[in-house]
Amino acid sequence: MSLFLKFKNNLQKTSNFLSSNILNSFKNQKVNNETLEELESVLISADISLDVVAKLINSVSKIKTTNQDITEIVLETLAKEIEIILKPRENEILNENNKNPKILIFVGVNGSGKTTTIGKIANQISNEKKVLIAACDTFRAAAIDQLKNWTEKNHNDFYFGNTNQDPASVAFQATEKFNKENYDYLIIDTAGRLSNNTNLINQLVKLKNVVSKINTDTIIETILVLDGTNGSNMIKQVEIFGRELNVSSIIITKLDGTAKGGALISIANKYEIPISYVGLGEKPEDLSVFSAKNFARTILNLKE
Ligand SMILES: Nc1nc2c(ncn2[C@@H]2O[C@H](COP(=O)(O)OP(=O)(O)OP(=O)(O)O)[C@@H](O)[C@H]2O)c(=O)[nH]1
Ligand SMILES: [Mg+2]
Numbered sequence: 434m435s436l437f438l439k440f441k442n443n444l445q446k447t448s449n450f451l452s453s454n455i456l457n458s459f460k461n462q463k464v465n466n467e468t469l470e471e472l473e474s475v476l477i478s479a480d481i482s483l484d485v486v487a488k489l490i491n492s493v494s495k496i497k498t499t500n501q502d503i504t505e506i507v508l509e510t511l512a513k514e515i516e517i518i519l520k521p522r523e524n525e526i527l528n529e530n531n532k533n534p535k536i537l538i539f540v541g542v543n544g545s546g547k548t549t550t551i552g553k554i555a556n557q558i559s560n561e562k563k564v565l566i567a568a569c570d571t572f573r574a575a576a577i578d579q580l581k582n583w584t585e586k587n588h589n590d591f592y593f594g595n596t597n598q599d600p601a602s603v604a605f606q607a608t609e610k611f612n613k614e615n616y617d618y619l620i621i622d623t624a625g626r627l628s629n630n631t632n633l634i635n636q637l638v639k640l641k642n643v644v645s646k647i648n649t650d651t652i653i654e655t656i657l658v659l660d661g662t663n664g665s666n667m668i669k670q671v672e673i674f675g676r677e678l679n680v681s682s683i684i685i686t687k688l689d690g691t692a693k694g695g696a697l698i699s700i701a702n703k704y705e706i707p708i709s710y711v712g713l714g715e716k717p718e719d720l721s722v723f724s725a726k727n728f729a730r731t732i733l734n735l736k737e
Pocket of ligand 1: 543713
């Protein structure tokens with residue numbers, strides 16, 4: 434299936450919401466204060482932030498009435514503006530031509546999709562690469578098993594410690610193994626829940642420091658996984674994790690399950706952090722490289 438179709442099929446909740454409401458707003462074929470206000474409220478309901486909505490409304494307000502179907506022009510105008518906002522955020526973290534090893538540390542609140550996304554990403558790495566996956570979520574025994582299942586499916590090597598062992602010490606041992614045995618990738622899973630956020634962030638900072646100290650030359654990506662069904666609440670998570678952990682990339686999951694996919698645009702507009710992948714379902718193949726154009730066009734139910 435093409436990437437476009439994948440986006441189209443799995444972003445239907447957002448696209449149905451946006452396209453049907455926008456068609457409805459412009460059914461009288463006029464761009465005027467009333468229809469612009471209706472459009473504004475539709476965009477806000479899709480969790481697109483006010484500053485982005487203002488930009489979009491400004492572009493649509495400039496549309497001149499012609500013989501052409503106005504809704505088509507409105508949708509095309511919106512898609513173009515949204516693509517301009519999203520384009521600079523495209524970013525590939527798995528470059529098959531890259532010979533240098535890489536460490537990926539996955540962080541995010543509990544349930545955001547870290548472990549599942551690690552499974553999906555490992556599934557996309559070619560079999561020729563040597564991959565070590567480390568279970569540094571030592572908070573729950575089930576978390577270790579969940580990751581182990583994925584590594585067995587993908588035939589990746591797996592490193593784990595004891596339940597409740599200090600996550601940074603598991604990361605330390607895994608990083609030593611990664612160095613000694615010449616792996617191409619080390620992928621680190623972390624816990625999403627602790628007694629409070631400050632403890633969680635401190636623990637992650639410690640883990641990252643340990644890994645960076647041993648591996649001064651290797652590229653370390655800190656990947657923040659966000660639950661797309663949280664809509665605009667994702668902003669707060671970017672704020673907290675971004676500030677302390679120098680997040681290098683964002684992955685937004687569960688976009689198949691929400692009509693609030695517009696929040697991705699708000700994040701792209703507010704933060705200069707690349708968006709590498711989007712989660713579009715629970716199956717191993719339901720993780721797609723983020724594409725600005727595909728996202729912008731499919732959420733408005735436009736053709737490729
Ligand atoms: N529909 C859908 N479900 C997803 C997606 N990504 C993850 N999930 C589901 O979300 C749930 C939580 O995912 P996990 O990967 O366990 O989340 P986590 O961040 O590791 O959670 P903790 O380990 O508790 O911090 C699971 O049931 C996943 O199957 C997605 O893109 N789409
Ligand atoms: Mg997990």
